Amino acid sequence: KPTDKLFGGLLAAGFDEESCLSRYQSVLYRKTSPFKASPYLISKLRNYEQLHKRCGPNTQPYNAAVEQLRSGQSVSSSSTDCKYIVWVCYSGLGNRILTLASVFLYALLTDRVLLVDRGKDMANLFCEPFPEKSWFLPLNFPITNKFDSFGQKSPESYGNMLKKNIIKASTESLPSYLYLHLAHDYDDHDKLFFCDEEQALLNKVPWLIMKTDNYFVPSLFLMSSFEHELIMLFPEKETIFHHLGRYLFHPTNQVWGLITRYYKAYLAKADERIGIQVRTFDSGPGPYQYVNDQISACTQGEKLLPAVDAKGRIVPPSENSKLKAVLMTSLVSGYFENVKNTYWEHPTVTGDIIGVHQPSHEEKQQTEKPLHNMKAWAEMYLLSLSDELVTSAWSTFGYVAQGLGGLKPWILYKSENQTTPNPPCQRAMSMEPCFHAPPFYDCKAKKGIDTGKVVPHVRHCEDISWGLKVVDSQDEL
Amino acid sequence: KPTDKLFGGLLAAGFDEESCLSRYQSVLYRKTSPFKASPYLISKLRNYEQLHKRCGPNTQPYNAAVEQLRSGQSVSSSSTDCKYIVWVCYSGLGNRILTLASVFLYALLTDRVLLVDRGKDMANLFCEPFPEKSWFLPLNFPITNKFDSFGQKSPESYGNMLKKNIIKASTESLPSYLYLHLAHDYDDHDKLFFCDEEQALLNKVPWLIMKTDNYFVPSLFLMSSFEHELIMLFPEKETIFHHLGRYLFHPTNQVWGLITRYYKAYLAKADERIGIQVRTFDSGPGPYQYVNDQISACTQGEKLLPAVDAKGRIVPPSENSKLKAVLMTSLVSGYFENVKNTYWEHPTVTGDIIGVHQPSHEEKQQTEKPLHNMKAWAEMYLLSLSDELVTSAWSTFGYVAQGLGGLKPWILYKSENQTTPNPPCQRAMSMEPCFHAPPFYDCKAKKGIDTGKVVPHVRHCEDISWGLKVVDSQDEL
Ligand SMILES: Nc1nc2c(ncn2[C@@H]2O[C@H](COP(=O)(O)OP(=O)(O)O)[C@@H](O)[C@H]2O)c(=O)[nH]1
Numbered sequence: 001k002p003t004d005k006l007f008g009g010l011l012a013a014g015f016d017e018e019s020c021l022s023r024y025q026s027v028l029y030r031k032t033s034p035f036k037a038s039p040y041l042i043s044k045l046r047n048y049e050q051l052h053k054r055c056g057p058n059t060q061p062y063n064a065a066v067e068q069l070r071s072g073q074s075v076s077s078s079s080t081d082c083k084y085i086v087w088v089c090y091s092g093l094g095n096r097i098l099t100l101a102s103v104f105l106y107a108l109l110t111d112r113v114l115l116v117d118r119g120k121d122m123a124n125l126f127c128e129p130f131p132e133k134s135w136f137l138p139l140n141f142p143i144t145n146k147f148d149s150f151g152q153k154s155p156e157s158y159g160n161m162l163k164k165n166i167i168k169a170s171t172e173s174l175p176s177y178l179y180l181h182l183a184h185d186y187d188d189h190d191k192l193f194f195c196d197e198e199q200a201l202l203n204k205v206p207w208l209i210m211k212t213d214n215y216f217v218p219s220l221f222l223m224s225s226f227e228h229e230l231i232m233l234f235p236e237k238e239t240i241f242h243h244l245g246r247y248l249f250h251p252t253n254q255v256w257g258l259i260t261r262y263y264k265a266y267l268a269k270a271d272e273r274i275g276i277q278v279r280t281f282d283s284g285p286g287p288y289q290y291v292n293d294q295i296s297a298c299t300q301g302e303k304l305l306p307a308v309d310a311k312g313r314i315v316p317p318s319e320n321s322k323l324k325a326v327l328m329t330s331l332v333s334g335y336f337e338n339v340k341n342t343y344w345e346h347p348t349v350t351g352d353i354i355g356v357h358q359p360s361h362e363e364k365q366q367t368e369k370p371l372h373n374m375k376a377w378a379e380m381y382l383l384s385l386s387d388e389l390v391t392s393a394w395s396t397f398g399y400v401a402q403g404l405g406g407l408k409p410w411i412l413y414k415s416e417n418q419t420t421p422n423p424p425c426q427r428a429m430s431m432e433p434c435f436h437a438p439p440f441y442d443c444k445a446k447k448g449i450d451t452g453k454v455v456p457h458v459r460h461c462e463d464i465s466w467g468l469k470v471v472d473s474q475d476e477l
Numbered sequence: 478k479p480t481d482k483l484f485g486g487l488l489a490a491g492f493d494e495e496s497c498l499s500r501y502q503s504v505l506y507r508k509t510s511p512f513k514a515s516p517y518l519i520s521k522l523r524n525y526e527q528l529h530k531r532c533g534p535n536t537q538p539y540n541a542a543v544e545q546l547r548s549g550q551s552v553s554s555s556s557t558d559c560k561y562i563v564w565v566c567y568s569g570l571g572n573r574i575l576t577l578a579s580v581f582l583y584a585l586l587t588d589r590v591l592l593v594d595r596g597k598d599m600a601n602l603f604c605e606p607f608p609e610k611s612w613f614l615p616l617n618f619p620i621t622n623k624f625d626s627f628g629q630k631s632p633e634s635y636g637n638m639l640k641k642n643i644i645k646a647s648t649e650s651l652p653s654y655l656y657l658h659l660a661h662d663y664d665d666h667d668k669l670f671f672c673d674e675e676q677a678l679l680n681k682v683p684w685l686i687m688k689t690d691n692y693f694v695p696s697l698f699l700m701s702s703f704e705h706e707l708i709m710l711f712p713e714k715e716t717i718f719h720h721l722g723r724y725l726f727h728p729t730n731q732v733w734g735l736i737t738r739y740y741k742a743y744l745a746k747a748d749e750r751i752g753i754q755v756r757t758f759d760s761g762p763g764p765y766q767y768v769n770d771q772i773s774a775c776t777q778g779e780k781l782l783p784a785v786d787a788k789g790r791i792v793p794p795s796e797n798s799k800l801k802a803v804l805m806t807s808l809v810s811g812y813f814e815n816v817k818n819t820y821w822e823h824p825t826v827t828g829d830i831i832g833v834h835q836p837s838h839e840e841k842q843q844t845e846k847p848l849h850n851m852k853a854w855a856e857m858y859l860l861s862l863s864d865e866l867v868t869s870a871w872s873t874f875g876y877v878a879q880g881l882g883g884l885k886p887w888i889l890y891k892s893e894n895q896t897t898p899n900p901p902c903q904r905a906m907s908m909e910p911c912f913h914a915p916p917f918y919d920c921k922a923k924k925g926i927d928t929g930k931v932v933p934h935v936r937h938c939e940d941i942s943w944g945l946k947v948v949d950s951q952d953e954l
């Protein structure tokens with residue numbers, strides 16, 4: 001019987017079990033992580049929980065801060081007790097999970113309270129992670145109706161204010177809130193967020209509202225104001241999302257039902273579970289033959305799955321023959337059908353038996369369907385329960401699965417011109433997600449640099465040459 | 478370890494195991510049948526095997542009989558030693574399996590040697606059932622090229638010869654072969670096959686060539702020349718196809734690979750296996766909502782599958798909670814998707830976990846694809862390994878599964894006007910297949926009668942009101 005329901009103290013005690021079964025039952029499905037959260041991280045989280053309890057929704061400091069926001073008054077640095085960062089619901093679910101973790105880490109580093117815009121469905125997907133006080137932004141928050149219009153060109157954005165010189169480090173009277181635009185289309189002024197000097201200014205603003213679709217943690221490592229703290233929090237550097245993800249993201253009971261029923265019906269009895277996440281970014285919906293070829297070249301080449309005997313010679317099952325369950329996720333069913341038929345129509349050369357499963361094929365991203373994102377979330381979680389994982393380049397959906405699972409996946413390279421890349425895949429050097437659109441700027445020297453070459457533990461990603469990811473520095477450069 | 482590899486003597490010993498693994502391995506997958514073949518049936522089969530060995534392909538008597546056929550000479554009753562019935566490959570695979578069993582039974586009753594036209598793919602589907610001599614008609618059989626043209630209007634057909642008075646009981650000089658047309662479009666003259674007097678004449682013809690898509694066994698029971706022998710052979714009357722099917726139909730190694738791999742990958746670990754065979758005869762391909770409704774009304778109404786809790790309340794799994802594997806077969810995937818999603822999206826009221834599996838969805842009958850009929854055969858066989866079976870009215874595909882499995886299925890009624898029938902299904906009274914187009918004629922009285930009311934063990938079918946099937950007479954009329 002597993003006893004460590006709280007992941008070695010990562011999770012706070014004292015929640016109502018029934019209200020969020022996944023928090024306590026996940027130990028029944030996950031292998032124990034080889035990575036332990038550091039005592040410093042754990043105490044930081046406990047402190048955060050205290051802060052959240054003190055400053056969270058509908059507390060006196062919250063009400064005061066909202067009052068100030070509503071009044072539109074400008075503020076001097078000492079005028080508020082609690083400071084907030086609001087995560088605006090934006091982009092696909094994989095992206096959202098990564099950005100929420102990034103924003104939470106930023107909150108930890110800057111002593112802010114994280115509040116989550118629930119968008120259409122966040123409350124149906126995730127349990128409350130903090131004891132006692134909700135992490136959701138109250139529905140009567142005064143400027144929620146502006147969130148949709150916030151964008152790269154918004155006058156409220158910090159980048160635009162810098163560009164127009166409305167604000168600068170020496171400004172005394174600061175606005176009660178600033179909009180931070182850290183989405184893929186952000187410009188050089190928006191990117192000044194990653195400079196220590198600007199952080200000093202931001203630190204004085206009680207409300208920060210952030211819209212992002214990027215896992216921006218790697219660039220925080222390059223900032224001297226955060227670097228030391230980050231290294232203390234995460235002595236195993238590639239575990240940032242792994243720990244924060246397991247701390248923050250607990251599927252609601254409805255999603256947990258999807259996860260546990262699927263696991264028990266299709267995966268539990270296998271000797272080994274292999275996850276294959278297929279996401280293509282071609283213009284058409286597929287399926288494409290070159291992707292079929294890539295999947296089999298990768299899984300068989302890397303010995304994740306056995307080869308088949310084209311002549312159909314049946315190998316008598318041996319003592320070592322295993323039942324392997326392949327969990328595939330994809331918007332379409334074609335890749336699944338191909339793998340499934342391969343192992344149905346032909347025997348394996350090892351005598352292993354391969355069952356292939358795909359929970360859904362939603363055909364396209366369709367966030368309006370109530371179950372759509374629940375299924376997406378359930379599938380990321382199910383992938384994270386695999387023993388071995390294959391993911392698709394560029395996809396945050398896969399990053400979430402690898403991070404939660406503590407897995408270094410084999411990444412299926414993005415294809416050029418619809419041909420199978422050679423090699424078809426590569427083992428990731430770290431389980432951290434990739435920051436797809438990092439800045440390439442040296443704030444002190446005020447010039448461009450290759451930010452993937454500054455420190456050994458922040459490198460370019462395997463799947464996106466200009467991206468940045470955190471790795472453990474014992475890996476060679 | 479199961480030891481009775483030969484089904485209590487039903488199967489002959491002395492085959493090469495490697496050449497047909499299914500013959501000996503099926504005991505590993507099938508529950509022991511509660512029905513035992515009678516000693517009389519077993520000795521009849523052993524005698525048949527002797528006959529087949531003596532008269533089979535390329536023996537001296539075979540060569541002599543073929544010579545006579547080639548010469549086109551008419552024959553007197555005593556001129557040949559061995560007599561033959563040739564089964565012509567015709568219709569869908571379920572139909573073929575049923576007719577082949579019917580024709581074999583007719584061969585047993587009339588001391589004929591069964592020879593099987595291999596069509597395009599029979600040899601890829603079925604192992605040799607008789608020791609030493611093949612059951613396949615040699616490729617150089619003189620009139621194989623006529624088989625395609627044989628039909629209801631053929632001058633060679635016995636029915637037409639009777640109609641035109643070319644032949645009658647007193648005819649002394651008989652042709653060396655006759656074509657017997659017993660397909661769905663046969664007429665009253667063709668149907669005289671089921672009269673004892675005509676059998677006396679047919680008995681003298683060395684070669685009978687039969688094309689049929691009907692399981693005509695029930696009408697043999699109504700013929701005084703066969704009735705006694707049939708009752709001796711099958712004291713448990715509803716086991717005719719069950720025993721003959723298990724005796725005759727052994728999947729080839731390639732098909733056996735499909736069966737065993739699928740079973741091990743998807744079905745073996747479940748506590749219970751439920752087969753659901755969905756075949757619609759609507760004009761469009763479906764899926765139709767009324768069929769989805771019918772499947773859930775039947776399976777839940779008959780407690781084959783649990784109801785789901787629409788509110789999503791999760792029942793904690795109890796001691797008695799089971800993992801049930803549902804095996805669905807259908808040309809389309811829509812019905813499978815519906816059942817699968819139902820049990821993924823909702824918890825069951827019992828806490829049972831339901832996994833749903835469908836091997837293929839071929840969209841339409843496409844006999845030209847080499848694997849198509851192999852998969853159809855594998856699926857019939859897999860269905861027959863279920864603990865409980867749901868079949869579709871009218872479908873011989875389902876009859877094969879129920880008969881081989883020794884299962885009384887729940888039959889999904891055929892719908893009128895695309896509405897869900899009420900009740901949606903009924904438990905079959907016997908596991909025997911239904912004869913879809915029986916004659917309604919009293920040969921002695923020379924008048925029409927209701928052949929479903931003559932003896933208690935031949936009755937109208939559950940799924941086709943005018944069809945006939947054999948039941949055990951302890952069932953009430
Ligand atoms: N259920 C399901 N949805 C998917 C899958 N792949 C993509 N989607 C949908 O498409 C969205 C993709 O956005 P995101 O999760 O941000 O991942 P990314 O675009 O691959 O980085 C998901 O949130 C889902 O809504 C899949 O394999 N399964």
Ligand SMILES: Nc1nc2c(ncn2[C@@H]2O[C@H](COP(=O)(O)OP(=O)(O)O)[C@@H](O)[C@H]2O)c(=O)[nH]1
Nearest residue numbers: 569570571572806807808842852853872873874
């Ligand atoms: N693989 C597969 N083929 C099917 C299925 N249902 C029908 N077919 C195909 O359609 C044919 C139907 O003919 P038959 O077997 O005689 O069954 P019937 O028409 O239902 O009496 C089969 O032989 C297959 O080729 C199915 O569930 N699975």
